[in-house]
Amino acid sequence: MKILVTGGAGFIGSNFIYYMQKAHPDYSLVCLDKLTYAGNLETLEEALKNPLFKFVKGDIADREFVFSLFEEEKFDIVVNFAAESHVDRSIENPGVFLTTNILGTQTLMDAARATGVKRYHQVSTDEVYGDLPLDRPDLFFTETTPIHTSSPYSASKASADLLVQAYHRTFGLPITISRCSNNYGPYHFPEKLIPLMIANALNDKPLPVYGQGLNVRDWLYVEDHCRAIDMIIHNGRVGEVYNIGGHNEKANIDVVKTIIKALGKSEDLITYVTDRAGHDMRYAIDPTKIHDELGWLPTTTFDEGIQKTIDWYLNNRAWWEKIISGEYQNYYEKMYGNR
Numbered sequence: 001m002k003i004l005v006t007g008g009a010g011f012i013g014s015n016f017i018y019y020m021q022k023a024h025p026d027y028s029l030v031c032l033d034k035l036t037y038a039g040n041l042e043t044l045e046e047a048l049k050n051p052l053f054k055f056v057k058g059d060i061a062d063r064e065f066v067f068s069l070f071e072e073e074k075f076d077i078v079v080n081f082a083a084e085s086h087v088d089r090s091i092e093n094p095g096v097f098l099t100t101n102i103l104g105t106q107t108l109m110d111a112a113r114a115t116g117v118k119r120y121h122q123v124s125t126d127e128v129y130g131d132l133p134l135d136r137p138d139l140f141f142t143e144t145t146p147i148h149t150s151s152p153y154s155a156s157k158a159s160a161d162l163l164v165q166a167y168h169r170t171f172g173l174p175i176t177i178s179r180c181s182n183n184y185g186p187y188h189f190p191e192k193l194i195p196l197m198i199a200n201a202l203n204d205k206p207l208p209v210y211g212q213g214l215n216v217r218d219w220l221y222v223e224d225h226c227r228a229i230d231m232i233i234h235n236g237r238v239g240e241v242y243n244i245g246g247h248n249e250k251a252n253i254d255v256v257k258t259i260i261k262a263l264g265k266s267e268d269l270i271t272y273v274t275d276r277a278g279h280d281m282r283y284a285i286d287p288t289k290i291h292d293e294l295g296w297l298p299t300t301t302f303d304e305g306i307q308k309t310i311d312w313y314l315n316n317r318a319w320w321e322k323i324i325s326g327e328y329q330n331y332y333e334k335m336y337g338n339r
């Protein structure tokens, strides 16, 4: 079995590569990644020691390059993680989100069709469903909830999903789509809420909470997401969408306070800043389908997962300190300097 993992030098893709190397030690894995600001080859240092793993640098939207890679490698399965993934960046600069997230997906699917790939899996997000009100805790996203996007990021992911479904209906491409809630865990880029708050708290820097911190996210430990995708690519029904989430809803301010407490820091570090434009209020996944059809359930509770994540950031300071001392500093200044 040979699997192409695109975006494998990023947060979830790299965790998926490590997960698959353990779960299926006889599989060949190829990682295709452009190494944008979010991609980091150091993350794959251990994976690269395995002779059944190969890294290829390239852009999923580069048609000529993608087609020659697919013709050469003859992949059985493609799992597409490659994307521009940060909502705040999509508000600053939407263009690259459309190129990578939509046209990149189209390019991969064209190459998959041309070379007879047996399964094309699209890694999508719960953000395609828009948001839910805070005063209706009885409401959850199911696979039939209408697509209703808020940010250029979520609009680009939803566009890609529609294209993936169209390639199935029109060309018979054997696809599956997963829509997961917010992930957290090792190798999470420190522009995202949890790693940003851990890094800032450790450096005694202000903790920038958007608006009043009341927005709710449904947190899932990254390994549980990886296991769900493994189940879907092997046993999921072709043409289907699967929601992934572990009923772990938390208000942002509570997540921030949990991190502060675990690190023994002061809540005085919390700084309320200007809200994100178009900020989604609440995400909450109903994972009944993946549970009933594939037997998936999350195995890591939030209390365990957040402690494991904090420990990872404490034990791997070099990994994130290198990131926040480089080009990322300019981003931070631009995003938070006048907020």
Ligand code: NAD
Pocket (backbone or CB within 6 Å): 006, 007, 008, 009, 010, 011, 012, 013, 032, 033, 034, 035, 036, 037, 038, 039, 040, 058, 059, 060, 061, 080, 081, 082, 083, 084, 085, 086, 100, 104, 123, 124, 125, 126, 157, 179, 180, 181, 182, 183, 184, 189
């Ligand atoms: P990430 O930003 O950490 O990683 C993205 C990776 O894709 C990086 O390694 C980057 O170099 C690579 N990449 C970007 N553009 C590329 C291109 N044109 N060609 C090749 N590689 C390119 O993102 P992540 O958080 O790991 O998210 C992975 C996927 O999961 C995304 O599709 C995202 O939409 C989805 N998702 C993320 C979450 C979450 O909480 N992080 C939740 C649900 C779904």
Ligand code: TDX
Pocket (backbone or CB within 6 Å): 085, 086, 087, 088, 124, 125, 126, 127, 181, 182, 183, 191, 192, 193, 194, 196, 208, 209, 210, 211, 213, 215, 216, 217, 252, 276
């Ligand atoms: O500094 C911050 N302060 C803050 O209050 C940051 C970076 C975020 N926030 C808030 C905004 C959100 O309500 O925290 C929440 C989480 O923000 P992000 O980490 O940026 O994640 P989110 O916007 O929810 O999107 C994430 O989950 C769905 C991923 O980045 C997406 O790729 C995924 O599809």
